[in-house]
Amino acid sequence: MSTMHRELPPHIAQRAQRVFRLARSRLAKERLLYLQRESVQAADHVRRVAQDLHSLADTNYAGSRSAQTAKELEALAGSLSQLSTDLERPFLLFVVGMGKFGKSTLINALLGQRVAAMDALPKTWKIDVFTSTLPEDIAEIRTYDGRVERMPVPDAMNLIADEERRREASEEKVWELFQEQARELSSVTERELLRQELELLHLYRSPIVEVKWPVRAGAITSYFDVVDTPGLWQERPGRERLADRPNNGSTPSPGAGASADSQPFSLVSSEDLRSYYLQADGVLWMLDATKLAAGKPQELMSDLNAALSRVGGVTQNAVAVLNRIDLVRRNGGDEAVMRVIDQARRLLADTFQHIVPVSAREALEAREAGDEQQLERSGLPELLAIIDQRFRISGADVRWWSKSEGRRQYLQEVRAVSIRYRQELSDAERVLQEKDAAAKRHMQSLEKRAHQSLSEVLSEYKVAVRSRIQLKATYVLKMDESSRHEYLEEKIFQVHDLKTGLEKLQIALQKEYGEAFARLVPQQQFTAFRYVAPPPLLLSLAGASPNEDLSSIYVTTEDLELPSDLAITGVISVLGASILGPVGLVLGPLLSGTVQDYFASRHERKLQQRLERQLEVIVTSAREAFQEAIGELSRDYEGRLRDVREHSFAQVHVPTSKVSAVLDNMSELRGVAEQTTPAPVMKDLLLVPWLRQQQSRRRTDNKEVIA
Numbered sequence: 085m086s087t088m089h090r091e092l093p094p095h096i097a098q099r100a101q102r103v104f105r106l107a108r109s110r111l112a113k114e115r116l117l118y119l120q121r122e123s124v125q126a127a128d129h130v131r132r133v134a135q136d137l138h139s140l141a142d143t144n145y146a147g148s149r150s151a152q153t154a155k156e157l158e159a160l161a162g163s164l165s166q167l168s169t170d171l172e173r174p175f176l177l178f179v180v181g182m183g184k185f186g187k188s189t190l191i192n193a194l195l196g197q198r199v200a201a202m203d204a205l206p207k208t209w210k211i212d213v214f215t216s217t218l219p220e221d222i223a224e225i226r227t228y229d230g231r232v233e234r235m236p237v238p239d240a241m242n243l244i245a246d247e248e249r250r251r252e253a254s255e256e257k258v259w260e261l262f263q264e265q266a267r268e269l270s271s272v273t274e275r276e277l278l279r280q281e282l283e284l285l286h287l288y289r290s291p292i293v294e295v296k297w298p299v300r301a302g303a304i305t306s307y308f309d310v311v312d313t314p315g316l317w318q319e320r321p322g323r324e325r326l327a328d329r330p331n332n333g334s335t336p337s338p339g340a341g342a343s344a345d346s347q348p349f350s351l352v353s354s355e356d357l358r359s360y361y362l363q364a365d366g367v368l369w370m371l372d373a374t375k376l377a378a379g380k381p382q383e384l385m386s387d388l389n390a391a392l393s394r395v396g397g398v399t400q401n402a403v404a405v406l407n408r409i410d411l412v413r414r415n416g417g418d419e420a421v422m423r424v425i426d427q428a429r430r431l432l433a434d435t436f437q438h439i440v441p442v443s444a445r446e447a448l449e450a451r452e453a454g455d456e457q458q459l460e461r462s463g464l465p466e467l468l469a470i471i472d473q474r475f476r477i478s479g480a481d482v483r484w485w486s487k488s489e490g491r492r493q494y495l496q497e498v499r500a501v502s503i504r505y506r507q508e509l510s511d512a513e514r515v516l517q518e519k520d521a522a523a524k525r526h527m528q529s530l531e532k533r534a535h536q537s538l539s540e541v542l543s544e545y546k547v548a549v550r551s552r553i554q555l556k557a558t559y560v561l562k563m564d565e566s567s568r569h570e571y572l573e574e575k576i577f578q579v580h581d582l583k584t585g586l587e588k589l590q591i592a593l594q595k596e597y598g599e600a601f602a603r604l605v606p607q608q609q610f611t612a613f614r615y616v617a618p619p620p621l622l623l624s625l626a627g628a629s630p631n632e633d634l635s636s637i638y639v640t641t642e643d644l645e646l647p648s649d650l651a652i653t654g655v656i657s658v659l660g661a662s663i664l665g666p667v668g669l670v671l672g673p674l675l676s677g678t679v680q681d682y683f684a685s686r687h688e689r690k691l692q693q694r695l696e697r698q699l700e701v702i703v704t705s706a707r708e709a710f711q712e713a714i715g716e717l718s719r720d721y722e723g724r725l726r727d728v729r730e731h732s733f734a735q736v737h738v739p740t741s742k743v744s745a746v747l748d749n750m751s752e753l754r755g756v757a758e759q760t761t762p763a764p765v766m767k768d769l770l771l772v773p774w775l776r777q778q779q780s781r782r783r784t785d786n787k788e789v790i791a
């Protein structure tokens with residue numbers, strides 16, 4: 085049997101085409117609405133969590149991990165909202181690439197006007213959008229928090245110049261601090277970490293993320309906003325990467341020999357870079373043709389792959405532009421050009437659908453001179469044709485793809501951030517418990533030693549008094565009542581000695597506790613920095629001590645040799661001098677009248693026993709009072725350590741009482757990033773409603789028949 089092809093009758097074919105076109109445009113609309121709705125919803129949720137976290141974070145502390153995480157989430161929420169807003173803008177055509185070999189020049193050539201600064205190396209990361217949607221001579225500045233401001237072009241230029249200067253000054257500062265502090269560090273990893281910490285603390289980050297510049301309306305601007313970007317990677321002008329600089333005086337290791345200047349670096353983190361890149365609807369990816377002509381295809385590919393991995397590997401919406409083809413032609417003629425193009429097609433077949441060789445410089449010159457022949461040779465007309473085909477005619481589909489991919493990657497980032505911080509916070513909580521246990525252990529062993537010392541002092545005293553009782557009780561019996569009192573106190577019990585002994589012990593214990601505290605503080609303190617000295621932890625401990633009234637000796641922070649960054653206000657309380665009160669009380673009745681009988685009976689043996697019992701009473705009551713004071717001292721210092729621990733934990737993360745709430749928020753956020761409703765497809769829009777329509781029609785038909 086053979087399949088028969090029958091032409092549809094023309095009126096049916098026409099109708100089918102119309103229906104199909106209608107369906108497509110309805111689908112496109114539905115998809116955009118879906119994308120907007122989903123992005124806005126996700127953005128709202130992420131923003132809510134970020135704000136919660138922000139309100140708990142100590143935002144004054146430069147090392148606050150929770151504040152940093154909140155910022156990251158806020159930025160992602162911003163990207164998701166922006167994505168939704170961008171759907172109402174003209175198609176965003178980004179020009180990106182490594183290094184500086186013609187992005188801005190190409191933009192000027194495409195627009196036919198010199199609007200993008202050429203030979204410029206921006207220090208701050210922002211995108212420059214050239215658009216014909218603005219009033220004449222008015223620029224529009226957008227900051228990372230979504231605020232938008234319009235101003236005259238010259239004002240915008242001044243503002244940007246100021247931002248560049250601030251950034252440069254902060255780079256200087258980082259550089260100076262690094263030179264000072266890196267001397268101690270020998271390994272590259274340590275130096276790199278130090279650099280990161282210094283940059284985190286001191287590098288100025290401009291809030292400006294986008295500037296729209298007005299351009300004359302022309303062919304390309306009727307469909308596209310053209311976007312200039314700083315190099316995905318660029319070479320640091322004039323200065324080496326800090327971490328690569330060899331240590332003072334030492335010789336650089338072999339292999340580090342290549343000038344550090346040739347090391348590419350990025351102005352922004354991979355995450356930031358990705359969030360910019362994902363705003364693009366379509367991308368012109370600039371590559372350097374001279375790399376291939378010079379026989380360096382591996383270099384070109386490894387640079388490309390490194391850059392691609394930083395932007396999430398998205399190329400389905402990108403066209404490769406092989407620039408500086410004029411230099412290849414000048415050196416090797418048309419044959420070299422063909423060779424380079426062939427090689428590029430082979431190397432890049434998997435990455436880019438289209439590869440267009442151009443000379444941006446020639447294109448710009450030709451457009452300005454009106455030289456049609458040179459323009460043709462520059463490759464610009466071919467590039468324009470491809471831009472038209474891919475980004476205008478198939479624009480809606482490309483945009484849908486780009487924005488869906490953007491949303492997917494933003495959500496993935498949200499997920500990664502929430503998983504990471506959840507882990508970090510629960511690890512920190514575990515460390516908090518470990519530190520707590522360690523502090524308790526230290527305090528217990530201190531307390532144990534204090535008790536031992538106390539026992540030693542008391543038993544020494546006991547031995548001494550007992551031997552005096554043995555030796556001198558006889559004299560007491562011979563004395564008259566008036567001298568007896570003094571003799572007992574000064575020659576037998578020698579209460580003064582006991583007082584001195586206990587006072588000495590008291591001073592020794594204060595010193596020991598103080599030193600232990602100073603030693604334990606750095607171990608108990610949380611900090612986000614390894615190499616940079618953390619900002620001061622201000623603890624207000626005044627009034628925290630329960631036995632402040634008892635304090636007779638004040639130990640100040642100088643005595644304790646505390647780390648200078650730990651400023652404790654107030655006084656460290658000590659064992660009160662009044663602890664010796666009970667000793668006095670015990671001696672009182674002893675000396676006044678209760679033992680008169682023994683003296684009267686002149687019973688030496690009994691008197692000795694009685695005095696020894698009194699000695700027991702004195703020692704026991706001194707021990708009890710002193711032990712209680714030791715307990716109080718330990719609890720007091722334990723409380724101080726808890727303050728250090730929990731204050732610094734709250735600085736780096738959130739107050740300990742909020743940890744579980746934050747952990748829950750992070751888990752929930754991860755869920756939000758994972759569950760997404762599927763995008764509408766054709767059958768949702770057409771088939772189902774159509775079937776329903778058919779069914780209901782059939783039902784009404786049937787009813788009519790029955791009737």
Ligand SMILES: Nc1nc2c(ncn2[C@@H]2O[C@H](COP(=O)(O)OP(=O)(O)O)[C@@H](O)[C@H]2O)c(=O)[nH]1
Nearest residue numbers: 184185186187188189202203204408443444445
């Ligand atoms: N020979 C040649 N030079 C070019 C070409 N395109 C750009 N350049 C030059 O490369 C330098 C950097 O160009 P620019 O557009 O500022 O690069 P960007 O940093 O990527 O924006 C400028 O001096 C341009 O004149 C080209 O196609 N051929």
Ligand SMILES: [Mg+2]
Nearest residue numbers: 187188201204
């Ligand atoms: Mg440029």
